[in-house]
Amino acid sequence: MQQLHNELKRLIIDALNLEDIQVEDIDSDAPLFGDGLGLDSIDALELGLAVKKKYHVVIDADDTQTREHFASVANLANYIASQQA
Template identity: 80%
Template sequence: MEQLQTELKALIIEALNLEDIAVDDIETDAPLFGEGLGLDSIDALELGLAIKKKYNIVIDADDTKTREHFASVANLANYIAANKA
């Protein structure tokens, strides 16, 4: 799970062009939106596409739990791990 979390952090940095941020700067349990990493809805779309491309997992934007899945790297990793074939 730790490897997946690290992969996701790298994916976030790459997909969103966060050049000033290192993998170690992203806390696994910190919020990705708001006061945490400060991502916005456009970032969420970009990240969703990157996850689809890398893991072949579609995160439905209309799903009520999507916000929960995107809450932190830990949540995203859990969601991907649970949905990976």
């Protein structure tokens, strides 16, 4: 699971062009939005597309659980793992 966390952190950095941030700078349990990494709704769309492309997992923007899936790297990793199982 740690490998998936690191892959997702790299994906976030690459997909969103976060040049000032390293994989080590992102806490798996820290919020991705708001006070955490500070991502916004546009970032969420881009990240959703990147996840779909890399992991073939579709994240439905209208799903009430989507905000929870995107809450942190750990949550996103758990969701992807559950969809690939």
